[in-house]
Amino acid sequence: MSGAIIENMSTKKLIFFGLFILSFQLLFVLLGAFIAPSPTAAVSYLATKCISRHGVAGSLLAPWGPGQCQQIRSFDQPVAKMLDANDIVFSVHIPVPGTEMSPWFQYMLLVLQVDVSFRVINQIAEGDVVLTVDAGLAYRDVLTSDWTTKFHSMEERPLRCAFALPKTYENEGRFYECDPVPLMELGSVAHKYYLLNLRLPANSTTNVGVGEIKDVLVVAIHQNGGFTKVWLSMKTLSAPGICGATLWYWHRIVLAARQPALLEQAILALGVSTVMLDLPAEWLSLVLERTWMLLFVDVQQGVFYGALFCFWIIFCGEHLMDGGRRNRLAAYWWQVGLVLFGSAVLLFFDLSERGTHLTNPFYSIWASDMGTMAATTFIVVAAISACLYFLSLCGTVICVFRNIGKKMQQLHAMPPARRQRYQGIIFRFKFLMLVTLACAALTIVFFILNQVSEGNLPCGHYTLKVHSAFLTGIFGMWNLYVFSIVFLYAPSHKKGSESAHSLNADVKN
Template identity: 75%
Template sequence: MAGAIIENMSTKKLLFLGLFILVFQVLSILVGAFIAPSPTSAIHYLATKCINRHRARVWLVPWGSNRCQQIHSFDEPLAKTLDANDIVFAVHVPLPNKEMSPWFQYMLAVLQFDIAFKMINPIEDDVIVTIDAGLAYRDDLTSEWTTEFHSVEQRPLRCTFEVPKIYENEGRFYDCDPIPFMELGSVAHKYFLINIRLPVNDTVNVGIGEIKDIHIVGIHQNGGFTKVWISMKTVFSPWIFVATAWYWHRISLMARSPVLLEKVIFALGISMTFLNVPVEWLSLGFEWTWMLLFEDVQQGVFYFTLFSFWIIFCGEHLMDQSQRNRLSSYWWQVGLVVFGSSVLLIFDLSERGVHLTNPFYSVWASEAGTNLVLTFIIVAGIAACLYFLSLCRMVICVFRNIGGKIQQLPAMPEARKRRYKGIIFRFKFLMLVTLACAAMTVIFFILTQVSEGPWHWGDYTLQVHSAFLTGIYGMWNLYVFAIIFLYAPSHKHYRNKSGGSGQTDTPEKPESQETQLTYGEQEPTETYRITGKVAEE
């Protein structure tokens, strides 16, 4: 990458660019801290116990003009005449006098059981609860409910009892873990109705204790945060796209074929553009339940390209390495990235892929599914550890190589000295920027974990979680922009070859010779002359 902008840029211009990026980074954080609300909201619903003696498949509504016949407690006289199969737990989402919106993007639901301890009906170990669940929707309070999904699912019931299991402690409640219940990838309707039945027979729902109530916690993205998030993607998307197109145009003006590092930088710009595409605008008008899966694919493509870029960038700056400009030279490091990404993609498809047809499905529902998921996570974690160990080894090798070259600089010819100074400066600059991005990511993540809510600064409220998301998103966009801009071929490089026309008049050289000109250890005499002219101007 001889003649990159970063080599020909003055210190003043470089500082100005750094200040420009810093200003946009601060703006990205402030937008999330002061403008955007909290990313998500959690709404608590207490399920209404409706009576369905005929056990017909009808939708039971907890409130309104057509509300179901209901009981408030299983201790009521009426409840004692009922069978467990006659009870349907109904939840209307959202609460009265409110409505859902496509701006909420998605909806998750978690179950929480209130189970009382009874000596004659305790919770058995490793018990499975069977849930007959249905979801319906409507967009008008006067219209009929339309069935959207229905499924019979099983979930492991994990509860503990903190006090001794004796008669004196009967009536106390178990401490039960929340149960993942539903994940809906689109909120395209105003009202939703959830009906839950716990069927009981000789083999189903035996040993689950005496259930008193069912709580549902509904989680969705806040509409205000969605507006801020889509607006940021709308701003960054054309910016990175134009920068990527400009970069490739600069590369195409070169009198040689693009080298591997230039190609991977171009791929990094494309992956960032793909991540920035604001598809959410269209999802507001369509019921696209695959949006969560699509967003995971977007992030996966970006991180795969970013990790591959780091490996190739370090390898191409090993100045004594003979085999460069070949993807095959990094086959096992890039292979680790491909393998880890494939494992995570399979895991994502096994969960969110099935949600496209059944939002009640959970891969964690069975022991076999849990073991399979844990195996995927462990294997992906091992691949990630091997990758970072390899990356660290390459970084150490490059710095060791740099140290040796720095000691040899006084004895080198002037053209060779300037070439190595440019390579060393490029590498150190990228390492500094990369470490700064990683440090900011870790710092923001720790702040969001330590802080359970917004910060208050005088009369202002700072949303820490929103600032983390918008700040990190803005930071990686600025990082990619800086890489694309600074490592693009400089216009001075073209003027030196063509007298300022921007297009070289010299005949195109074979790729192998040009690669040696850019990265080789032994440069021909012509290389010294060209490099010296660039340095002098």
């Protein structure tokens, strides 16, 4: 690999470049803090209790509007006493009257909050309780048109509730404290109106021991349209910059008229993966229904982080290997293998969950004991792979710094030309490590602020939106990090540039 630009860059130019990058980083943070709204919005809907005396599966009952269903307000009404549990449909119209859903919302998550009243003779059973839900989702784009059924599924969810008071007759009528129940994840909000129908069928084997359910609250979570506009604008503006920098980097390598070194190939892969990460494919979901968009975004992020981890281990290793072992991917087979194995495990887990959502958004891998065990296994295996990788990376970094420390003691005894070459290698490595640690530290700081701030912080006459600043800041930081790597470590065409092959061999010897 030819001498990098950073080796020939003056201190003044390097400081100017650093200030340039920091100014853009600050711009990304301020964009999320003061301009972008909060990333998500949550709207609660109290389900309407509709009467369906025939209990026909798949029939649609609307809580309001044309064809409004026959309703009851409470199960304590006299008419409710004559009904069976199978005659009740909990109906939710999304959104509320006078508003519309929008493709800018990107996705929609539905979570159930079940209100269960305590009764001595009808308590929630001890141990694992399963809530069976016959769920149906329909849509329409005109309020006066008929509903079109989109999905229908019979699902089971664990019901975990606790009663803080003594279970006596004096406390009858008080409510259990139940955990939220994830119901659905829809990867595209392509229609204006949605209708959710939930039946809780009851017989000798279904919904046994779930207690006396009084009400069902549905919480709909979606991305804010204003945040989507800011996010897509950032990706649309960042993608050409990273793409141009990557093409320019490859052009510099081609001009060298030689085979690219392994480290150069790793940097190129990092640049290409960042271009993929910045690809604003979400624009398609604004004009077409693309339920696979969440899965595609996960794959984008997985490819980027996989390339980033491989780059780190190769960069460190190339400063440690001797001339006989360096510049060969086989020398890093087990570290790169860990990254690929962990990525494959997480991809398989994602396909098991979000891949199934393409045909059934009500599916959850956590709904059954077997699914929970499989999902936990995937996560644990991926976590073990990540730990082994970082242990290996830390060990490599320690070895490189130890070698650098030894060579630093010998620099004064070396000829000026060789001393300058060593100083270039040492400076280049330490600079990258410093930038990498700064990125990791800022990620942690942003994450902590994101957790403790409850979303917003007062800032004079403005409100600083920490959640948005966290997301836009992290996105900008990693883009600027990759841009810096691609630019600073591109081959230099200045006269006198030396081959890093011989330099790294000297470091080892």
